[in-house]
Amino acid sequence: MTATLRDVAREAGVSIRTVSRVVNNREEIADETRRRVLDVIARLGYRPNTLARSLVSGKTRSIAVVIPQITDPFYPEFVQGVESVARQQGYHVFLCNTDEDPAQEHKILDALASKQVDGIILCGTRLTPEQLIQANTLHKLVLITSRAPATLATVKVQEELGFCALTEHLLQLGHQQIGHIARLLYGNSARRDGYQRALRAHGIGPFHVEPVGRATIDEGRAAAHRLLDRVPALTAITCYNDLVAIGTLQACADRGLAVPTDIAVVGFDDILIAALVEPALTTMHVDRFKLGLMATEQLMQQLQSTDEMPAPTSCQPVELPTRLVVRTTCGAKCSANVATAR
Amino acid sequence: MTATLRDVAREAGVSIRTVSRVVNNREEIADETRRRVLDVIARLGYRPNTLARSLVSGKTRSIAVVIPQITDPFYPEFVQGVESVARQQGYHVFLCNTDEDPAQEHKILDALASKQVDGIILCGTRLTPEQLIQANTLHKLVLITSRAPATLATVKVQEELGFCALTEHLLQLGHQQIGHIARLLYGNSARRDGYQRALRAHGIGPFHVEPVGRATIDEGRAAAHRLLDRVPALTAITCYNDLVAIGTLQACADRGLAVPTDIAVVGFDDILIAALVEPALTTMHVDRFKLGLMATEQLMQQLQSTDEMPAPTSCQPVELPTRLVVRTTCGAKCSANVATAR
DNA sequence: TTGTACGCGTTATCAT
DNA sequence: ATGATAACGCGTACAA
Numbered sequence: 001m002t003a004t005l006r007d008v009a010r011e012a013g014v015s016i017r018t019v020s021r022v023v024n025n026r027e028e029i030a031d032e033t034r035r036r037v038l039d040v041i042a043r044l045g046y047r048p049n050t051l052a053r054s055l056v057s058g059k060t061r062s063i064a065v066v067i068p069q070i071t072d073p074f075y076p077e078f079v080q081g082v083e084s085v086a087r088q089q090g091y092h093v094f095l096c097n098t099d100e101d102p103a104q105e106h107k108i109l110d111a112l113a114s115k116q117v118d119g120i121i122l123c124g125t126r127l128t129p130e131q132l133i134q135a136n137t138l139h140k141l142v143l144i145t146s147r148a149p150a151t152l153a154t155v156k157v158q159e160e161l162g163f164c165a166l167t168e169h170l171l172q173l174g175h176q177q178i179g180h181i182a183r184l185l186y187g188n189s190a191r192r193d194g195y196q197r198a199l200r201a202h203g204i205g206p207f208h209v210e211p212v213g214r215a216t217i218d219e220g221r222a223a224a225h226r227l228l229d230r231v232p233a234l235t236a237i238t239c240y241n242d243l244v245a246i247g248t249l250q251a252c253a254d255r256g257l258a259v260p261t262d263i264a265v266v267g268f269d270d271i272l273i274a275a276l277v278e279p280a281l282t283t284m285h286v287d288r289f290k291l292g293l294m295a296t297e298q299l300m301q302q303l304q305s306t307d308e309m310p311a312p313t314s315c316q317p318v319e320l321p322t323r324l325v326v327r328t329t330c331g332a333k334c335s336a337n338v339a340t341a342r
Numbered sequence: 343m344t345a346t347l348r349d350v351a352r353e354a355g356v357s358i359r360t361v362s363r364v365v366n367n368r369e370e371i372a373d374e375t376r377r378r379v380l381d382v383i384a385r386l387g388y389r390p391n392t393l394a395r396s397l398v399s400g401k402t403r404s405i406a407v408v409i410p411q412i413t414d415p416f417y418p419e420f421v422q423g424v425e426s427v428a429r430q431q432g433y434h435v436f437l438c439n440t441d442e443d444p445a446q447e448h449k450i451l452d453a454l455a456s457k458q459v460d461g462i463i464l465c466g467t468r469l470t471p472e473q474l475i476q477a478n479t480l481h482k483l484v485l486i487t488s489r490a491p492a493t494l495a496t497v498k499v500q501e502e503l504g505f506c507a508l509t510e511h512l513l514q515l516g517h518q519q520i521g522h523i524a525r526l527l528y529g530n531s532a533r534r535d536g537y538q539r540a541l542r543a544h545g546i547g548p549f550h551v552e553p554v555g556r557a558t559i560d561e562g563r564a565a566a567h568r569l570l571d572r573v574p575a576l577t578a579i580t581c582y583n584d585l586v587a588i589g590t591l592q593a594c595a596d597r598g599l600a601v602p603t604d605i606a607v608v609g610f611d612d613i614l615i616a617a618l619v620e621p622a623l624t625t626m627h628v629d630r631f632k633l634g635l636m637a638t639e640q641l642m643q644q645l646q647s648t649d650e651m652p653a654p655t656s657c658q659p660v661e662l663p664t665r666l667v668v669r670t671t672c673g674a675k676c677s678a679n680v681a682t683a684r
Numbered sequence: 685t686t687g688t689a690c691g692c693g694t695t696a697t698c699a700t
Numbered sequence: 701a702t703g704a705t706a707a708c709g710c711g712t713a714c715a716a
Contacts, residue, residue, distance in 0.1 A: 004692090004693055004694090005693065014703085015702065015703045015704075016693090016694085016703085016704090017696090017702070017703060017704080017705095018701085018703075020694070020695065020696090021701095023694095024695085027701080028701070029701065029702085030701060030702090033701080033702085047452075047455050047456045048456055048693085048694075049397075049456065049458060049692090049693050049694070050456045050457050050458060050694095051393055051396050051397045051402065051458050051692085051693075051694090052397055052692070052693035052694040052695085052708085053693080053694055053695075054393050054694090054708095055391075055393045055397055055692090055693080055694070055695095055708045055709065055710095056693090056694050056695045056696080056707080056708050057694090057695075057708090058708080060393065062436075062457075069422065070412070070418045070421050070422050070425075071418045071419050071422050073614075075418075076412045076413045076417075076418050077413050079412050079437065080411065080412050080413050080439060083412075083437060083438070083439055084439070087438075092436050092438070092453070092454075092457060093436065093437055093438075094404075094434050094435065094436055094437075095421065095425060095435055095436075095437040096425070096429075096434070096435075097422060097425055097426070110389075111434070112434075113389050114389045114390055114391070114392045115392050115404075115434060116391060116392060116393050246618065272415075272615065273614065273615050273618055276588065276615055276618065276619050277618050277619070277620070278619070278620035346708090346709055346710085347709065347710065348710095356686075356687090357686065357688080358687085358688095358709095358710085359686070359687055359712085360685085360686060360687075362710070362711065362712090363685095365710095366711085370685070371685070371686085372685060372686090375685080375686085390709085390710075391708090391709050391710070393708085393709075393710090394692085394708070394709035394710040394711085395709080395710060395711075396692095396710095397691095397692045397693070397694090397708090397709080397710075398691080398692050398709090398710055398711050398712085399692090399710090399711075400692080685716105686715100686716085687715080687716075688713105688714085688715075688716095689712100689713090689714090689715100690711105690712090690713085690714105691710100691711090691712095692708105692709105692710090693708105694707100694708085695706105695707085695708090696705100696706085696707085697704105697705085697706080697707095698703105698704090698705090698706100699702100699703085699704080699705100700701100700702080700703075700704100
């Protein structure tokens, strides 16, 4: 069906090796020969078989990006970043959704090992540290997470710092009763920690944390209702991310609470929708495209490292700063009122 | 480094062939032998090398989905659909962004041929019909588009029909001066055609079509301004998609036009944001996840077809219906007013 | 039930 | 400058 080196060689009356040389622009070849070979290549529509190449070289020039769900608004831009530097470097990208299921994630990693991908970017993993270390022996791995074994290559968003600054912003506006809707992973959350750290710095307590299972609009709405039922005096709610915040906005509307007059709401990530809802959401911007770039560059470094000359696996994880985006839902414009009101 | 069949064979004191049989659960093997082999496999952490397998079988069990941009809100759910049935069938998915650049698209298709992917789902292609037919000789191909050569396997959204129904809805509400913001590809657009068909059916003219280069919020906003400058009497604007419609909403706000009181606006696709903007957008729902499913199933059929028994390449393209979602921006609630007003 | 040997399409090592 | 040939890791006739 599709032409091989041998076909070209036979047709051009040269050896396989010669064709191979022409294809790879190797060494000197008689111009006359090269011309003839190139001619046959074009005529037969020959294309090198990457499979065979990879079998010999041990490299596939393909990587995988493993994420919970591409439909989560956080990931498309991230993946775009990954793919853009990957292709620029001649790599192709497998996309794998785990559906937030650890078992599925495990199966995927296993299958990718057989697939001989050169490296993996693993996001929002649900695996245990031990499993991650195990996976790292199998793959060249870059993790995108805030809770990772220190020995693994990691790129992280400054979640705790960012969320602390976000909460601090509300505190500056005079809020004292601040709640938080958290998404806990094995009981942990860097964002919740940031929330708590900010309150603690101001000597404010207790914490009002309400968990969601998944970080969706609907779960956010339900959680906000639970939280407000429990602590009606809240003047502000910090949300795990923008989707949850939008759900919270809906819950406030359900209860006839005006935002930001009666209560402030803030999100995290700054997804497209955040700027479009009414009232527009105050949030922390996370440059997800850049995060994808950074992760992939990190991975590429690992890929270029040899065994004798291992990459300077900077023990320090690469960190991506966040940026406060003040819109309407925090009531920043009303800061004077709030300040004088207390 | 990583164990091969030979390693396992040597270690277990059997032949390569025997190990191969165990791995593939082939034929009968003495339980004793199988046990011993499985034991060694586990101990050595052997994993079959898919590369080598593929080289022999001529199948990689990987497909590619080629799209303009994963950050376009249309695609994440589509890709999710693709990946879900692909994995279920044991296939992995390469994700390739063309950035809406025909040259890039061409390069990608070329590279994928070398990659030996088993099939490709090609969305929103910018290639010419001739190029597509050419590409189809190189790949098993499924197209997602409204403008495709009839001989190629295609899954299409009922864009013209859907847009016609959408426009009809506005006509039913009494609108007479209806504009359209179009995204033209080589001068064509199924959605614009639907708009025109609806008007024509009611004997209404002329058409008021304003083009955008890319279907984004910003371009939509600018186009809406141009359109309203040109035809201030418009009582409704139909937009190529929801992003453009949101831009149009912003343009209306810029001009102090109340929606839907002063002017109606409708979109297409029903992306998540459509329900969240204020006022909520009336639009046509396109089940993008299902579209992904359908495309992949179509491709799987092709993959299972042999040369002697070619797939019944249904000359008829598979079609996905759309569904009208009435929200606020069309002013359906005010239909009585509008009807009596004329 | 198990083993031998060849082929998949390339690259790379040695000759010539 | 060019050619024979051995890997790469696996599946599979064909033998035993």
